[in-house]
Amino acid sequence: MKGVMRFGQKGKLSPRYIGPFEILKRVGKLAYDLALPPSLSGIHGTFHVSMLRKYTADPSHVLTYEALELKLNLSYEEKLVQILDRRLKELRNKSIPLVKVLWRNHLVDEATWEKVDEMKIKYP
Structure with a gap:
């Protein structure tokens, strides 16, 4: 939680939950590995179910994208x-x-x- 508190306000005004994040895999019966962004690299990615909330679907969270035309060296040309x-x-x-x-x-x-x-x- 210390890594999360650095980004927002401290104390009782700090965010209770952040996310949503993708679940990578289930670890044991009550823990999950999450895909955290690089800004949260100081936090261990495994969380107990008591620290997670169910995600409610929201159409505004869906992102649209265009497919990139990658070259063999994994670069692309800016247009x-x-x-x-x-x-x-x-x-x-x-x-x-x-x-x-x-x-x-x-x-x-x-x-x-x-x-x-x-x-x-x-x-x-």
């Missing part, structure tokens, strides 16, 4: 979806034109600023 914004980065001696690029399989918050000349070469 440009849309240019969201433009700006000029002013340095001492020069100015650099930039564009904010939204990539496929990424959220709007994950859009990156790229140089215009590099983007024209990659995506004419």
